[in-house]
Amino acid sequence: MTKVFSGRKGEVEALRTVDLDIRRGEFVSVVGPSGCGKSTLLMLLSGLLGRSAGEITIDGTSITGPNSDLGIVFQQDVLLEWRSALDNVLLQAEIRKSDMGEARTRARELLRMVSLQDFEDAYPRELSGGMRQRVSICRSLLHQPPLLLMDEPFGALDAMTRDQLQIDLLKLCAARDMTVFFITHSISEAIFLSDRVVVMTPRPGRIERVMDIDLPRPRRLALREDPKFIGYVRELTEIFKSLGVFKEE
Amino acid sequence: MTKVFSGRKGEVEALRTVDLDIRRGEFVSVVGPSGCGKSTLLMLLSGLLGRSAGEITIDGTSITGPNSDLGIVFQQDVLLEWRSALDNVLLQAEIRKSDMGEARTRARELLRMVSLQDFEDAYPRELSGGMRQRVSICRSLLHQPPLLLMDEPFGALDAMTRDQLQIDLLKLCAARDMTVFFITHSISEAIFLSDRVVVMTPRPGRIERVMDIDLPRPRRLALREDPKFIGYVRELTEIFKSLGVFKEE
Amino acid sequence: EDLQDVRLRLAWIAGGVDAPVFMAAEKGYFADAGLDVEIVDGNGSTGTIQAIGSGDFDIGIAGMGALAQAQQAAGASDIISVAGLLQKDPTSIISLEGSGIAEPKDLEGKRLGTDAGNLEDGMIRAFAEANGVDFDKIEVIIINGGADRVALLKGDVDFINGWANPDGDKVAAQRPIEEPMLFADYGVNLIGSSVIVKKDWLAENGDAVKGFLVALQKAKADVAADPEAARDIFMEHRPDADPEGILQEIKVMQKYEHTAASEGKPYGWVAPSDVELTISLLEKYSGMKPGLTPDDIYSDAYLPVLTQ
């Protein structure tokens, strides 16, 4: 039983001939220079954007419309300004018509997980950038989706909160056999979390390299001092550098 | 001749008794957990928000209104949706009634510096998250302000672009004797760039520690492998860890 | 040259009734009297009385009944009428042929479509009372802005109260009507259009007013002598009017110029008894405060006595 995704796109500006398989339960990260089409790729996978050519299939079925059996964290936290933090998280449940009592309990748990238990009733405008991002992470996790698409979800978080959430996310994935497609700018974050890391080239985006990360699970923070981990970081950094023209002078 | 800032705020939720001096030409970074009040502090320094108590002075003059002799990069890129990338950068010049021909040349240069030369005419909605952030960085630099306030300016950028822009920023600072107040979540970025790093505590925000970074300038990327640099990183990480309750299980 | 500028405001949109005014202007009778008259259409007696009172216009044409009410209800006692142009009220009962309305008594049990203003002036009640009709047995439907004629034609109402000419004629052009019952023929007559001026202006411009009335009398004779020519002159001034309608109106309106009491008297001269009747009807049926005398609203001092 394998879950197969394959995206292909040939637009002038964004992605060019992207071909990628993601297996069920796998954690795949994408790194690549700003503007290379990572967010576009994520939108294509979610079925929210139509591709210009090619096909995207899940379990052999072509995606033509939005796939709703997933959770998404968008790059810009899209919080509804008329809902409190808790209500923004609960939106998922309302729309999927889940048991609201249960959902509420779970939403509170998730907000506690991201240390926002004191801000359940705050409107988005009363939250800091990182807090808003955390709310939108909670929202994507509420319904325990089998597939999670995350676009730089930890970008606005401090190192500690980020570490904490990385650990929490890995635990959730393991518990629920979640498949995750994760966009990040942090090479070490990508390596720490993933089974495979996809490196994309600058515009128009193509897949330069897919790197298998052969590190044991469950992963602990200490892993980052592991020489193997550091080796991966160095390797990825080198690939990265070879892609761009870097001028220090 | 010293430039003195001192912020003090006693609101219930945000900052509590913050006291900080920044010297002219200094590069000061702030790190701290999400929601601790970094952005608020920046807004107070800029004079855009009124404080609840205390005083903020520049060169002994109390700030009561917005100070316009500075450049700001806000946490959320605030691009005007009705202006192209170039026009968004030029906004500064228009408002300061600078020589527009000169400003245009300089804006083009800045956009090239951040690799957006091909996107001068794109509207904000046509840009990726990182691209938008880069446009707002260019905007803050156009008029070569003596004081630069930056709120996580490189948060949405990939490692390479980020490295590049760090180097570029340092060069600009050295050339123009700029004072920079820089908010970041990356400890190594803070150390790499700064003369001093301010560590803030979780809400309500206080200054936990101000750390002098005694590393030679000009700084090169290679500095990051310097043992002294790594020492600073470790020290800051420890301070950081001691502040929060970190639960790996 | 050194003609005196005079602003004249009509009672309504210019119609056949106003033919003498245009005739006087065209033939130079106003100029002969040293006047340069600007003729402006009105939108009802109320507006004209206000326009005279505010000094925006010098001479106006408005119902004498309206002037009486303006004096009693709103203190317009600084305005007076100096000539009656339409002394017999053309208001009548109009019904379609076969409606079974041949005499006042037939109105009982029927539906009346009426303009709110027309109802409120009380004359329909006066007409009913004077002719032994129980007004409570009439179903009143208020329809303003000329829509009552459509309602009559459509059969939504059985009769309307409106001017026998030209309104009755216009209904008749669509479907035949019963002979209109003129209120005036049934003992209920309010003096209609009259020439009004402000008293203080009159005191200073008595000669101008006299001259104006002379010109009007001369023009009136011309209109009567050659209605077609009067119509052509009218059309020059008001090209959007309906030429047939205007001609018919010019001809038919002549029969409303005088009442029995003023018959044979010069154009514009009003019989005191008619003024008294107007006042007493308004007091009785329109809730007008009592106390008005004929001298308050009408003076014949400026009317030149010409023999026709």
Next chain:
Amino acid sequence: MASVPDTTYIARRPSLKQLAERIPPAVWTLIALLLFWELMVRWREIPQYILPAPSVILAEIISYWHRLWPNALVTMGEILFGFACAVCIAVPLAVSVVYSQFMARAVFPIIVMSQTIPKVAIAPLLLSWFGYGITPKIVIVIMLSFFPIVINTVMGLRATTPEMLHLARSMGANGWQIFWKFRLPKALPFVFGGLKLATALSVIGAIVAEFIGADKGLGYLILIAGANFDIARQFASIILISLMGMSFFGLLTWLERVAIPWRESVELSGKG
């Protein structure tokens, strides 16, 4: 010091100023205007049949209250019922214009066109279609007031960002849910703008309708007062109508504040 509010001031001078401050400033303006009006009328000796003094109008309002009030109630009924119907028609219409190209391009322009038809001119048609009772009044109120609600609701429903729609679709929201949970809340501030415009128009609509044909209501009173040359009574009715209109507008402003609590601070910061 700029950020410290002037609570101190209020605290210092307690009762009298506080009382005065509780009265909305508009009332003061109104009083000033009335005073100016009164003085002008007296000083320039403007006759009553052209412009009665406020004191005369007030006396008329008081002495004629027994007739003014029941007629005002009739008009108010027409306004409120017509307004409610207008909302019920306008919002679905706006939705259909936003959702359907056909409505937007084939039907909407016709509706726009119909807006410019002077209602008074087609009175005979309206009366003959809708009878002579309350129906044509309601119809006219609707016809006059639904348009701004449509226009502003369309504007509001189109204000939803592509990002929000992406979020909605990614959650598998159906059209219904997208509408209720995303588009409508986003549109609310716009809708209220339209509603506020519609209040004034619904008042005008009721009066115009009563001008066309009525046997009660303030429009009717204006008409017959005009016929009787009772200008003071006309103005008494007009003043009452305006007060009703302003109260209605105020009610909606209040409702808006209640319905859109998350906007409050934005509006406050709107100053400057």
Next chain:
Amino acid sequence: MASVPDTTYIARRPSLKQLAERIPPAVWTLIALLLFWELMVRWREIPQYILPAPSVILAEIISYWHRLWPNALVTMGEILFGFACAVCIAVPLAVSVVYSQFMARAVFPIIVMSQTIPKVAIAPLLLSWFGYGITPKIVIVIMLSFFPIVINTVMGLRATTPEMLHLARSMGANGWQIFWKFRLPKALPFVFGGLKLATALSVIGAIVAEFIGADKGLGYLILIAGANFDIARQFASIILISLMGMSFFGLLTWLERVAIPWRESVELSGKG
């Protein structure tokens, strides 16, 4: 395949369909409506004095064109000039309401109140204040049409986010610049909503003004045609007015698209 547009279709069937597609769909609806109207009148034998058939009206328009057209020009002049004045008054007023608490709380409610005054009822006053020429017409057009512009512009100027204002202040923008470079562009889509509403109202305003007292213009024609019981002529004038109103609305829709190029894609994606 959904994202591939139907350019292929258009390419396949060239001339006839292309031509048909160039005609706005609203025209088709209008034609359908007129056809229905014509058939209803003929079939139900509705007499001309209640509702003339479109063919009769068209004949009247053609035969009376020599008078309709000059009068239409007069009315159009009043509409355009009044509308322009309304914009010139409404926008500064909206600005003052947004910038000044005094205007917002002390003056604005009075303006709202004035909106509900039936213009026809105070016609004698207006005529006496503004004379009997073109001025009162312009004034009435202004009075009717400026309000939606004010309301929507206020709404638009308040739509500026605190973030944008922070940006502006940090750049040292003065009030003037904040207005021109931040608030106004942000408000533009709202302002256009108000302008579109105002078009319909300005047309109504001109007609109402001509009802009150005029010796030319389409409103005047309607009035005398009504007095003459010439219903076909009345409808001919009404149709002409509506066409003028719709053209004006169309013009503004086009202007909006030209003035707000950055919104285009948002509006397109508004569907769904």
